[in-house]
Amino acid sequence: xxxxxxxxxxxxxxxxxxxxxxxxxxxxxxxxxxxxxxxxxxxxxxxxxxxxxxxxxxxxxxxxxxxxxxxxxxxxxxxxxxxxxxxxxxxxxxxxxxxxxxxxxxxxxxxxxxxxxxxxxxxxxxxxxxxxxxxxxxxxxxxxxxxxxxxxxxxxxxxxxxxxxxxxxxxxxxxxxxxxxxxxxxxxxxxxxxxxxxxxxxxxxxx
Amino acid sequence: xxxxxxxxxxxxxxxxxxxxxxxxxxxxxxxxxxxxxxxxxxxxxxxxxxxxxxxxxxxxxxxxxxxxxxxxxxxxxxxxxxxxxxxxxxxxxxxxxxxxxxxxxxxxxxxxxxxxxxxxxxxxxxxxxxxxxxxxxxxxxxxxxxxxxxxxxxxxxxxxxxxxxxxxxxxxxxxxxxxxxxxxxxxxxxxxxxxxxxxxxxxxxxx
Numbered sequence: 101x102x103x104x105x106x107x108x109x110x111x112x113x114x115x116x117x118x119x120x121x122x123x124x125x126x127x128x129x130x131x132x133x134x135x136x137x138x139x140x141x142x143x144x145x146x147x148x149x150x151x152x153x154x155x156x157x158x159x160x161x162x163x164x165x166x167x168x169x170x171x172x173x174x175x176x177x178x179x180x181x182x183x184x185x186x187x188x189x190x191x192x193x194x195x196x197x198x199x200x201x202x203x204x205x206x207x208x209x210x211x212x213x214x215x216x217x218x219x220x221x222x223x224x225x226x227x228x229x230x231x232x233x234x235x236x237x238x239x240x241x242x243x244x245x246x247x248x249x250x251x252x253x254x255x256x257x258x259x260x261x262x263x264x265x266x267x268x269x270x271x272x273x274x275x276x277x278x279x280x281x282x283x284x285x286x287x288x289x290x291x292x293x294x295x296x297x298x299x300x301x302x303x304x305x306x307x
Numbered sequence: 308x309x310x311x312x313x314x315x316x317x318x319x320x321x322x323x324x325x326x327x328x329x330x331x332x333x334x335x336x337x338x339x340x341x342x343x344x345x346x347x348x349x350x351x352x353x354x355x356x357x358x359x360x361x362x363x364x365x366x367x368x369x370x371x372x373x374x375x376x377x378x379x380x381x382x383x384x385x386x387x388x389x390x391x392x393x394x395x396x397x398x399x400x401x402x403x404x405x406x407x408x409x410x411x412x413x414x415x416x417x418x419x420x421x422x423x424x425x426x427x428x429x430x431x432x433x434x435x436x437x438x439x440x441x442x443x444x445x446x447x448x449x450x451x452x453x454x455x456x457x458x459x460x461x462x463x464x465x466x467x468x469x470x471x472x473x474x475x476x477x478x479x480x481x482x483x484x485x486x487x488x489x490x491x492x493x494x495x496x497x498x499x500x501x502x503x504x505x506x507x508x509x510x511x512x513x514x
Contacts, residue, residue, distance in 0.1 A: 300322050
């Protein structure tokens with residue numbers, strides 16, 4: 101099932117809903133209203149109902165959402181009911197931070213390959229993995245089957261890494277390099293650039 | 308001038324517009340149409356016109372936007388016509404990555420204080436700064452005047468760091484810890500959590 105075009109901002113709220121209902125599930129809570137969710141997540145209940153309605157009729161008037169069903173459904177929608185293997189290229193500080201994050205946070209999304217072009221980093225141990233040369237990624241892709249690629253290299257080599265990832269069959273890319281990437285229409289890239297992030301926050305500084 | 312309530316997604320596009328017009332300026336280009344910008348930035352021209360119209364009448368029909376004026380105006384709106392000083396708490400891999408990023412990318416936004424609670428990191432040199440104990444931040448805030456705080460500590464100490472920042476007069480916070488923070492209504496927090504980011508990207512994996 102692939103739904104009609106859902107806006108990226110809706111998609112970005114789904115993991116937040118998922119985390120919340122997982123917490124409720126852990127706490128033994130069976131049902132939750134959009135109002136309760138809204139209060140907890142600091143979101144408009146109408147927004148929550150609208151977001152979730154994209155994916156089917158989850159809630160019941162006066163009862164709310166069945167927590168377990170909603171959790172399972174959100175996992176499905178986000179493909180988190182399967183194992184997701186990530187290839188990470190660029191094992192600098194950012195790459196290291198990302199490896200630590202995902203290693204501890206979520207067992208469904210695993211970094212399954214670490215690559216770098218710096219000879220000094222070859223064979224460096226990070227968690228259960230060893231850093232390999234970028235050239236190895238194509239070979240690994242065949243056996244491991246990466247679904248997501250993370251680009252954590254400097255801007256000047258980001259496009260090259262991106263092209264290699266696409267050749268490996270990776271169609272979803274998270275780009276941390278401060279450069280925009282040229283990709284075919286069937287590839288989904290999300291660029292998150294710390295500078296842009298900080299600059300947009302500067303808007304909220306009061307004069 | 309503070310404008311009517313602008314949605315966060317509009318604000319987050321402003322630095323992208325700014326970077327683009329700065330590039331045009333460097334290339335000696337005087338005017339640009341929303342259509343040209345749209346093609347370059349992969350955005351709908353109508354969206355660009357709408358976004359910019361929030362802040363005044365920039366464009367002229369048939370001529371487009373004056374690049375220099377638009378650049379200067381966007382800098383003003385984002386407060387990037389002034390020096391912005393950032394306090395960064397948490398000098399692990401992520402903190403190090405952030406220090407490197409902003410040090411090289413943008414002279415207007417400077418990390419002006421680095422703090423950590425780990426005794427092993429005290430006095431560690433990062434660029435021009437030395438890591439100080441978190442306790443020092445309140446004293447420094449008085450002399451340096453931080454406008455933005457970045458939280459790059461583990462989840463369990465994020466709220467504590469956040470509270471300290473608010474006591475220092477910091478009202479804009481970028482939170483990388485995977486935990487939601489409780490703050491008064493006049494504080495602007497943006498949380499970017501790598502796990503949520505990856506989970507929402509998993510939506511785009513095709514079955």
